[in-house]
Amino acid sequence: MANILQANCMMCRMRSDIFNTLNESELHRVDDCRVSIKYHQGEIIFKQGSPCHDFVCVTSGLVKLYLEGEGDRRIIIGFARPVDYIFVPGAFSDKRHHFTAVACEESTACLVEVDIIQDLLKTNQEFASSFMTKVSEQAIQLFDQLTSFTQKQMPGRMAEVLICLSQKIYQSNPFITSLSRQDIADMSGMTKESAIRIMKTFKDDGLILAEGNSIEILDFAKLETISRNG
Template identity: 30%
Template structure:
């Protein structure tokens, strides 16, 4: 992790997110004084499960993966994090350790904002607080969707849903699939790598996708959506 200073070429002056547009000039200055811009290299952790959560991250560029670490080296991937999204919003209200890890899949630039500062602004600015709560709620909804998928869908349905989810993530200049190993894709679906590879090959045989090295091209999203729905 490298701190980016104001005289660096990669420095960004402002946090560009709709909720921050609700702040007064004084609040913007207050948040600005409590934030640090950093560069995470590919493979570095943005957050570590079990570590004390003293800040919230806002991604400026790059992509990251948020996941839960289990026993015996097993993990379950929760979501992809892209520019314009927050990591660690729970720490604003609970001040507990991170209950997940987040790792950079590419080089990532982010703002680290002290969670006590965000809480203080939220307590005094209702519109800003609503914006933060909406983002937190959307993340929670995604987690509940993950639980439903794991509980009720078979492996083919899970894999179809994961492929459509990843394909729907658009970040300029980045091929999302190329950043993920087959093991990581399997961990999004909650299945073994071996089963993930078998299902991907069967999808390719059915002309639903095209496999080329790490890249996956969706050829028939409608059919995948049907498999996801009835899987």
């Protein structure tokens, strides 16, 4: 909601679309309790299990959202980029975070008290409606991830992840990523070693080009076939 140029929600061009449904006075209420915070790479924005006080909207950088399992195992369930707000289901049930959010690179976010947002959801039905849409889309994405993780095998999952990175997250090809191989593994539900191995076979087959942080997809069509066939 805030960026370097605009220090308030009303004029902010970085703000999430859902705020367009708010009127001037509602925006003022949000702005009054808004805090903009800068995070360094690797810093935790909020942690799974902790109480959720704030509604988070990412205004710059890239934030990864992951589930923490037993023994350091992680599953990345999504990312938040400018200008995404992070839907926290715990805000409506047990007031706890159910996943962890970490800055993948230098990032800024605006924090707003959840109470304010929940009040707005009650008084502004258009706002509530766009919120419901967002929540629903996230649920649908989770369905896809569950299906993919349990029914596809590694090459299919990796192909899916690479396409997602290029098309949705970075929207460029080639793309420079701040994600480690471990992160890519966490996105595709496998160990780091397996991720590296699969990427190597893709490289050997001329499907991609991967050199450190730079990844380029050479054969989109074939990758999509692999992704579809599991």
